[in-house]
Amino acid sequence: MSYYDIDAILTDAEKIPCTFQLDIPDLGYLDNTPSQPLKAGTKVNLPLWLAEMLVIANTGAADNKTFVTFDLPRALGNDVVQALKADPRAVPLRDQSAHFYGLATHMLDLSEEQELGSVLRKTFVTRAAEISLHARKVGSIGHKAKSKGEGASEMGSNLGLGGAGEEFLRGLDEWERSLFRKAHEGAKAGKDWIESVKKN
Amino acid sequence: MALSLPPGLTHAEVSFLAEMETVTIVPRQRLDSIDLLSGKTPSLRPPHRVDLSLWLALLLKKQRRANIVPPPWLHPASLSEIVQRETKENPTAFSEPPPVPSRPNIHQPGIAARQNNNETVQLSPPFQASCTADAPAGYLPYHWMEVAEMLLTFAGDDMISLGSAGEIRGLLRDLTEVRAAKMRDSTKTLGADGENVGGVVSLRGVGAMELAENRGFILGVVDGMRRIGASVEATRREQEEEMGGPGGGGGGGGRGDDGDDDSDEDMGI
Amino acid sequence: MDIDDILREVDPTFHSIPKEKQDLQELTRAWIAERSAPELLPWPPNGLFERINDNIKSQIEKVEEMTGDMDPRTNFALIVIQTELERYKYLVRSYLRARIAKIDKHTLHYLSTDNLRSRLSEMELAYATRHQALLHNHYLSSFLSSFPPQLQNLNDAAGINMVETPDLDAAVFIRLLKDVFVEGRGVDSDVTMDGRESDIVILRWSDAKPLVEAGQAELV
Numbered sequence: 001m002s003y004y005d006i007d008a009i010l011t012d013a014e015k016i017p018c019t020f021q022l023d024i025p026d027l028g029y030l031d032n033t034p035s036q037p038l039k040a041g042t043k044v045n046l047p048l049w050l051a052e053m054l055v056i057a058n059t060g061a062a063d064n065k066t067f068v069t070f071d072l073p074r075a076l077g078n079d080v081v082q083a084l085k086a087d088p089r090a091v092p093l094r095d096q097s098a099h100f101y102g103l104a105t106h107m108l109d110l111s112e113e114q115e116l117g118s119v120l121r122k123t124f125v126t127r128a129a130e131i132s133l134h135a136r137k138v139g140s141i142g143h144k145a146k147s148k149g150e151g152a153s154e155m156g157s158n159l160g161l162g163g164a165g166e167e168f169l170r171g172l173d174e175w176e177r178s179l180f181r182k183a184h185e186g187a188k189a190g191k192d193w194i195e196s197v198k199k200n
Numbered sequence: 201m202a203l204s205l206p207p208g209l210t211h212a213e214v215s216f217l218a219e220m221e222t223v224t225i226v227p228r229q230r231l232d233s234i235d236l237l238s239g240k241t242p243s244l245r246p247p248h249r250v251d252l253s254l255w256l257a258l259l260l261k262k263q264r265r266a267n268i269v270p271p272p273w274l275h276p277a278s279l280s281e282i283v284q285r286e287t288k289e290n291p292t293a294f295s296e297p298p299p300v301p302s303r304p305n306i307h308q309p310g311i312a313a314r315q316n317n318n319e320t321v322q323l324s325p326p327f328q329a330s331c332t333a334d335a336p337a338g339y340l341p342y343h344w345m346e347v348a349e350m351l352l353t354f355a356g357d358d359m360i361s362l363g364s365a366g367e368i369r370g371l372l373r374d375l376t377e378v379r380a381a382k383m384r385d386s387t388k389t390l391g392a393d394g395e396n397v398g399g400v401v402s403l404r405g406v407g408a409m410e411l412a413e414n415r416g417f418i419l420g421v422v423d424g425m426r427r428i429g430a431s432v433e434a435t436r437r438e439q440e441e442e443m444g445g446p447g448g449g450g451g452g453g454g455r456g457d458d459g460d461d462d463s464d465e466d467m468g469i
Numbered sequence: 470m471d472i473d474d475i476l477r478e479v480d481p482t483f484h485s486i487p488k489e490k491q492d493l494q495e496l497t498r499a500w501i502a503e504r505s506a507p508e509l510l511p512w513p514p515n516g517l518f519e520r521i522n523d524n525i526k527s528q529i530e531k532v533e534e535m536t537g538d539m540d541p542r543t544n545f546a547l548i549v550i551q552t553e554l555e556r557y558k559y560l561v562r563s564y565l566r567a568r569i570a571k572i573d574k575h576t577l578h579y580l581s582t583d584n585l586r587s588r589l590s591e592m593e594l595a596y597a598t599r600h601q602a603l604l605h606n607h608y609l610s611s612f613l614s615s616f617p618p619q620l621q622n623l624n625d626a627a628g629i630n631m632v633e634t635p636d637l638d639a640a641v642f643i644r645l646l647k648d649v650f651v652e653g654r655g656v657d658s659d660v661t662m663d664g665r666e667s668d669i670v671i672l673r674w675s676d677a678k679p680l681v682e683a684g685q686a687e688l689v
Binding site for chain 1 (some may be wrong): 210211212215310326349350353354379384387388409412413414415416417420421424425427428431432435
Binding site for chain 3 (some may be wrong): 201241
């Protein structure tokens with residue numbers, strides 16, 4: 001993890017549903033009851049960086065209780081996982097979180113969710129293959145658009161791919177967008193190189 | 201000024217590299233040997249063939265001082281044989297790279313593996329002379345795409361002896377397409393089953409341009425899989441440690457590695 | 470052609486590669502490696518870079534001498550020499566710039582231990598040290614000095630280390646130069662592949678590094 005990585009910082013701000021295991025004095029304002037202690041059992045959405053610390057931190061209590069327990073955020077909840085199992089390509093991950101995989105890898109570190117891990121890996125690879133196909137298509141369409149004087153197409157917007165493709169690309173999370181960019185740039189650089197040889 | 205490019209050679213850099221391949225020419229004019237940084241060029245005496253770098257051959261060609269002898273693998277018969285192999289005989293792998301030229305101590309294979317002093321630098325593409333007139337047919341050299349493109353563009357008339365430019369370009373296009381599909385599939389095998397992701401993927405026979413085009417994407421997928429699998433991997437390593445060393449326990453299908461544990465750097469988060 | 474050259478070419482037992490070609494192979498290999506590896510690699514040993522740089526300098530002098538000569542035949546030789554010279558300069562420049570980019574990106578990391586510092590050439594070390602000092606002074610005068618003293622550090626290692634480091638487990642492509650076993654760590658299993666010369670393999674840089682350092686593989 002690198003200190004100045006914006007995506008990592010934004011991922012750390014994602015909210016995680018947590019349940020406090022102890023009464024905590026003076027923290028009531030987290031639950032809209034200022035000047036009161038926060039009661040054990042209260043559910044509060046905490047940013048990932050804080051939740052992580054509280055899950056790991058030692059309370060010093062004899063029964064090894066942690067400050068909070070957490071549930072998987074809705075982005076990684078059962079509905080999403082079931083949908084991903086059915087067809088990874090049909091789920092717009094971005095609607096769940098722009099930092100879907102970043103969030104997911106944090107959660108996998110905190111919990112031993114074996115099944116979630118393998119669903120995510122299958123999801124990533126399957127969608128990557130789809131991304132690579134689209135990245136090539138966009139290259140050629142972008143070319144035509146340019147020659148018609150319509151300007152280069154920007155990803156995720158006027159791709160002219162037809163509904164399904166555009167919908168899929170709109171649903172890419174940040175990791176996937178970066179993959180798309182790499183695949184697209186590779187394909188484009190290949191075409192540009194052929195052109196440059198001919199011009200010489 | 202610093203060069204802030206993503207890792208790996210760009211297309212232009214690969215093309216620059218390919219210009220260092222050796223090709224065979226037939227001089228049309230005499231030219232004395234020239235003292236270059238890479239050594240003396242052979243003196244040119246028509247019609248004696250000589251081998252020299254592609255960039256120099258192209259320079260001579262543009263000045264009508266020489267004709268370039270097509271490399272045997274660019275012959276339509278050779279290309280269609282490779283297309284056939286890539287589509288029918290082995291639809292999942294790239295065809296074999298050219299055989300490595302013999303080396304000094306080839307007669308003593310036992311010593312060959314040991315010998316790694318600075319006296320002999322081991323040559324690799326583009327310095328292996330896989331595009332000369334006596335290179336073998338039926339094998340695509342590492343820089344096949346760039347060399348073919350440059351030869352057809354700048355020395356098209358010299359390539360005519362092989363067959364029509366249209367025919368050669370058609371075959372090259374077929375080859376590009378069938379291999380691009382293999383390239384795409386290579387990432388699918390990285391764990392499409394979501395189950396077994398090992399540490400080594402081989403792309404034997406792949407070409408330099410093909411790598412340049414797909415590098416960012418493929419490495420992105422490999423690195424992504426590693427990051428998603430990091431916690432699983434860390435758990436597996438802990439378990440193997442407890443079971444008395446790697447490979448001892450439920451390590452899955454792979455053969456355990458026998459590297460010493462102490463030097464194992466922590467995978468971390 | 471010299472009679473010795475002819476004899477050398479027909480003699481099958483005499484395979485020695487001319488020094489100039491060896492140097493070009495090694496410089497090219499070093500360049501590709503530097504452009505592909507996630508971390509800064511050691512400065513080339515055995516004076517390779519210095520030797521090539523000296524050769525370039527004397528070639529430039531030769532070009533200057535030849536420029537006065539207007540004989541059209543040597544003129545073509547001049548074009549060839551200059552073309553090659555430009556190619557060498559491109560290689561050298563691109564190699565140095567790729568290294569500088571890595572040094573700039575992780576300056577504090579490469580200056581942090583003697584072992585890491587030893588990868589830099591003398592010039593690079595001087596550059597990195599001065600550049601870092603300039604940057605630090607600039608940060609201090611423009612904003613750092615208004616921070617509370619305990620927040621002024623740029624190399625705090627508590628929590629997430631502020632000194633960023635290259636990802637040594639990033640994947641790379643290598644070509645095997647020998648028949649050799651390739652060990653690669655993976656998510657679900659660690660694999661040992663019975664590698665053949667000319668294989669092109671994807672694996673983590675941390676696993677590829679020993680092979681590259683032993684001359685058994687090169688980055689591509």
